[in-house]
Amino acid sequence: MRSYGQYCSVAKALDLVGDRWSLLIVRELLLRGRCRYTDLLRGLPGIATNLLADRLRELEQADILAREDAPPPIATALFRLTARGEQLAPIVRELGRWGAPLMAEPVGESAFRSQWLQLPVELFLSDQSPDRPPVQIELRTGDEPMTIRAGGGEVRANSGSAEDPDLVLTGTPQLVIGVISGRLRLRDATALGLKCDGDHRALARVRAVSGRAQTRA
Amino acid sequence: MRSYGQYCSVAKALDLVGDRWSLLIVRELLLRGRCRYTDLLRGLPGIATNLLADRLRELEQADILAREDAPPPIATALFRLTARGEQLAPIVRELGRWGAPLMAEPVGESAFRSQWLQLPVELFLSDQSPDRPPVQIELRTGDEPMTIRAGGGEVRANSGSAEDPDLVLTGTPQLVIGVISGRLRLRDATALGLKCDGDHRALARVRAVSGRAQTRA
DNA sequence: CGGCATCCACAGTGATACTG
């Protein structure tokens, strides 16, 4: 991308990460950590392979990510964020927060990857009862299951099923995200088709009233 | 811009504000409030006039800004952010914070507008002695003077000269911003050519140690 | 003058095919 040629830190930042796809590549690396080229390609549906290669080169030059020579068992290179790249997290987070109301519209033709659920989980959930025993909520939507684990004041989301879930939510990404972001109440979501097996109170454990997204776009 | 077609709030946000120039237009409206078309054109050196017209239309459609019919004395339309547009402030702020270390390199060919000083002032300064009488610092760099006023726990920056400045800083944007962002100490900046007339303690009044930008990019 | 629309050369994008 051409430089904006403006002596302003916003413009200088956009000179480095304002390119199409650049911040979405950073999103993938923030959510998943180290990735192979193919993992990125799959996590960024719609990107052309030559563009991914271009962007990775540019972001590497800008010291935002680094290419690692593989550890012995694997015969491939890995991409990871540098310290400077990790500092982009607040930007991606604020973009995600601002964009949250836009998720009210149905999925439609949009592609979906379950790892993207990590973002609303981090943004909108927190452990409301740190002293009570931990809970697990399994989310079944998109390509693979995700599990939310809350306990000791922390909430984390990881891919994979829960061993012994307190609650399992099954349905479209729109409904699951609506519930997580606080745009939908659980009862409204179930009325719209969300399947909900287990102890409903597990959800109250992690949903902060203060963290609710606005309903209106 | 083409939609990313991803059901993720970051991607949806970038569908609306990820276009080239879009966030810089928002920056201008955040810093200056209501603007005429020509004000925006001058505040965005490098943009082509047809592109500005395009972007304004797109941002209006996205409910990020609105076109106001002029109040009687002026015979022109004004552009202002909507509530939804103002909510982009955290994104612009975080971009500015991330980009701050990039301002260490000299101005070079980059264009500069003194209103852009408002951003580092907001990001890095705060009133360290709310109970002492207010102070004024005049910044003379770029196209027109700016004045920082600190008092009662608040710090604000406005264009124009101060009536009775406690301190006047004159020099390149790089030096002035270096001092504001905490990357340069006042004595180092003066050694590099910053002119500094008045009471140096006025600067200590507003510079927070905690708010220092990193030196390294 | 303010607020665009039009035109054009060119750089960036995206789909597909191909390669070590």
Next chain:
DNA sequence: CAGTATCACTGTGGATGCCG
């Protein structure tokens, strides 16, 4: 698996023209 090569297409930026 990790890209490079090719090519049609679209978006960008500079210049200029138009109109109230």
